[in-house]
Amino acid sequence: MLQIEKKIILKTLVHVLILGIILFPVFFVISNKSEVIRPNFHLSIPNSSIVIFYLINIIWLIPKLIFERKYLKYALFILLFLALFLFFQYTFFDFIPIEGDRPPPRFQMRRNQMFFLFPSIFRFVLIMALGTAIELIAKFEQEHKRYDELERQKIIKELSFLKNQFNPHFLFNALNNIYSLASKKSENTTPSIMLLSNMLRYVLYESGKEKVPIHQEIDFIKNYINLEKLKFSDSNAPQIKCYFSLLNENYAVEPLLFITLIENAFKHGISYVTPSFILISFTENNDEIALSVINSVGKRDDENINTNKTGVGLENLKKRLELLYPGKHSFRQIYENSTFKSFLKIKK
Structure with missing residues (x-):
């Protein structure tokens, strides 16, 4: 019983570490009063959203969908979360003040904006995959012990x-x-x-x-x-x-x-x-x-x-x-x- 509790604590610490890495820019922005840093506050909205998606994934999606073999529904939810994350990332990136308070043209340099999506998609998939992998490994270990x-x-x-x-x-x-x-x-x-x-x-x-x-x-x-x-x-x-x-x-x-x-x-x-x-x-x-x-x-x-x-x-x-x-x-x-x-x- 004590060994099982240790594994749960270890799994929780790994999740907290991943969430801490995601939220680090948010804490950095909030704690810094420099006017030079404040324009980067747009990072906090996408990061906060991915944290919410991460928690929903490990707390609800994986136990209710993956463990019950509802893979299609799980994939649809992940695609929805990805779309919302890209929306937040694109929207708040688009309103960064560049010179004074004048925003840049919203549809300028469309190709560069599209290229901007690929690192964001990779980042989202990597973070969600880490959370899913940790939960699946823990579940596999639990099932192996039961077997x-x-x-x-x-x-x-x-x-x-x-x-x-x-x-x-x-x-x-x-x-x-x-x-x-x-x-x-x-x-x-x-x-x-x-x-x-x-x-x-x-x-x-x-x-x-x-x-x-x-x-x-x-x-x-x-x-x-x-x-x-x-x-x-x-x-x-x-x-x-x-x-x-x-x-x-x-x-x-x-x-x-x-x-x-x-x-x-x-x-x-x-x-x-x-x-x-x-x-x-x-x-x-x-x-x-x-x-x-x-x-x-x-x-x-x-x-x-x-x-x-x-x-x-x-x-x-x-x-x-x-x-x-x-x-x-x-x-x-x-x-x-x-x-x-x-x-x-x-x-x-």
């Missing part, structure tokens, strides 16, 4: 929708994991419930924020990985290797942005029949945030990948990246030799 605010609100709503889509999906998978442990009467059931409780607390209370410290996001990812590990016994456990490196643990990131790739790796990269693996690397430095997830792919999932079937989670991730980091991120996925590789980089 940015609308876009920001749109992004907030869209991101909220995308995150709300994720939460039920994540909860469904996590409850399935705990159900699987409970059905086997595993001793890991209680720890898994605690892990899920911590994760739900993060989802409920932190995901609604615009940004969170990156270490909280990493803790959430680690809890998810530990929850997934509880499903396996020593005999069928996949090879899971994780590497996390944070230079600034308090660097702010959007919540629940990276979990989709981790979740997909466990969904498609785990096999209870053949050896499987998941390799996760997450690094944050002064230049970028980089996440790479490499996982094996079972035969059952080969067909889905080969037919380019992507889940809701990946589509949501791509949309969020486009909204949050347009032109500042790269996201690649490669499938080769029954191995799926995902690489995400976000420039700071």
